[in-house]
Amino acid sequence: MEQATQTTAPAPTAQEPQPPTFEDAHAVIPLVVLPLEQKPFAVETGEDWPSGWRVHLKFRETRGAGLLEFAALVDVPVTRADTAFGTHLDAITRIRGIEVRASALVSPWEADRLLGTRTPEPTPTVQAEDQAAAHPVPLSTSTLAELPAIMSVLTPNTTPGAEDEGRCVRCGCTDNAACEGGCYWVSNLQLVDLCSACATAEELATMSIIPAEVPDGEQLPAAADTPEPAPIPRLASPLMHRIAVTPALPAEDGQA
Structure with a gap:
């Protein structure tokens, strides 16, 4: 006679805990915020x-x-961290699987008032460095006292032609040695030193230096044929290095 077999159902396995969700985190907020008299700003x-x-x-x-x-509500200590930007106060706990942290950035003296402590004193090494910087080393004990003194003596430059002085490119007159009868500097496009005694009428009109080279067989007009304006005495003031003046040309016959 065959014996009937009975199948046994598998034992139920325990379900793995589900990780907290956003709703779980949001539900923790009223538990830690509403009892506080001083509410957080965020x-x-x-x-x-x-x-x-x-x-x-x-x-x-x-x-x-x-x-x-x-910190008193959740019974956790307050940690303190002093930085260059201030003092960080933190308190961290975990409620219903959610990490809850409270923090504040305060001044060191405000942290002393809240925690009833004093700001940590600087280390002796830092104090020694500050004192060394505050008290200068006497020159007699410094290595600078062993260095020889260096004296700078300025001597006038007596080399001929070394001075930076304007000189006419044609006659060689200068500010301190003008032409006989007086002359003045003539402004020109080439920005060269040219006095009024050497400039021609065309150069005065065009404000441009005309080269002295001419084709063979031709001659430059004589200086006497070129009308020149009345010379203006050159200023010898040390405050005015040079004044460029362009005189007006005499009107031609028949023109006003």
């Missing part, structure tokens, strides 16, 4: 994979007492 909710969702409460410096209320 509450941020974000997911930090793979750690999960987290809630960040940010307190202003004037409401740093709210961070102490949060």
Whole structure:
């Protein structure tokens, strides 16, 4: 006689816990914010994979007492970190699988007031460096005292032609040695030194130096044939190196 077999159902397996969701993180916020007298100015909710969702409460410096209320509510210590930008106060806990953090950036003296502590004193090494910088080293004990003194003596330059002085390109007159009867500098497009005694009427009219080279068989007009304006005495003031003056040409016959 055959014996009937009975199949047994598999035992139910425990379901794996589901990670917290955004709704879970959002539900934690009223639990830690509503009981506080000093509320945070911002509450941020974000997911930090793979750690999960987290809630960040940010307190202003004037409401740093709210961070102490949060730390007392969840029974966690307040950590302090002094930086160049201020003092960071933090308190971190985990509620229903959600990391909840409260932070505030305050001044060192405000942190002392909130925590009832004093600002950490600088290390002796830093103090020694500050004192060394505040008290200068006497010159007699400095290595600079062993260096020989260097004296700079300026001697006048007596080399002929080395001085930077304007000189006419034709007659060689200068500011201190003008032509006989007086002359003045004539402005020109070539920006060369030319005095009024050497400039021709055409050069005065065109404000341009005409080269002295001419074709063979031709001669330059005599200086006496070229009408020249009355010479103007050259100024010898040391404050005025040179004044370029372009005199007006005499009117031709029949013209006003």
